[in-house]
Amino acid sequence: MKRILEEIIEYQYAVVKHKKLSMPVEVLKAFPEFSRPTRSLKSAVVNSELGIISEFKRRSPSKEAIHLKADVMEIAQAYEQMGATGISILTNQRYFGGSLEDLQLAKSVCDLPLLRKDFMVDVYQVYEAKAYGADAILLIANALPAQKLEELAILAHNLGLEVLYEIHEAEEIHKLSESLIDLIGVNNRNLQTFEVSLQQGLDMLPHLPTDLLKISESGIQDESTIKRLIEQGFNGVLVGEFFMKQHKYSKS
């Protein structure tokens, strides 16, 4: 059976191929947001107490339905009011029920830095991220060869976007030059088994560069865990399902 990451990456290549034809990069460059300055997620994390990046996602491969009817504008505003440091928007339609329009709508109602959380495989998607209002993009270490990671990170920086570089193992830090990384995301979820181990993420900390910001991602289900992760050395956390479900049940 194909691993989920491989399946998603294959799908992404097909989507990008189609999109390049329907909306060329020149058209993306004409979007109003393309020429606006970006907001720094890195500075927001440095200047915050807990560095909470709240995630918007309607569904996921590990959990299926989370909050299928979620309204991105309502939730982005709620996240901002609750004191989030930044917002991560899953823009992948097939696997997470999101879209680039979600990014655009979130941008229209809140002032927080926005991360386009998607599976980036091509420079086209970096242009898209900028055109639809992202301030930062995600690059997943084990999704791409080193050369491609570098190419996407350089373009992101040229466009004023920051890079959240996601790793699952400490050694992956060496795959991309530190100068191209704005934040390191340590993903606690094994993308093959979907098992979550916060301890595995914590164990990576001593092996990561001290001068880079480190974000613990996935499987965080309560506030005391957020505090514990920060006390133990992370600069921030990325929380999706827990916050989405809190919002869903507070509405019903």
Ligand SMILES: O=C(O)c1ccccc1NCC(=O)[C@H](O)[C@H](O)COP(=O)(O)O
């Ligand atoms: O969330 C998944 O099931 C998933 C499966 C395969 C690839 C990526 C996946 N999630 C993306 C993420 O990194 C998470 O949405 C993010 O870290 C937040 O996780 P959580 O707080 O557990 O919702």
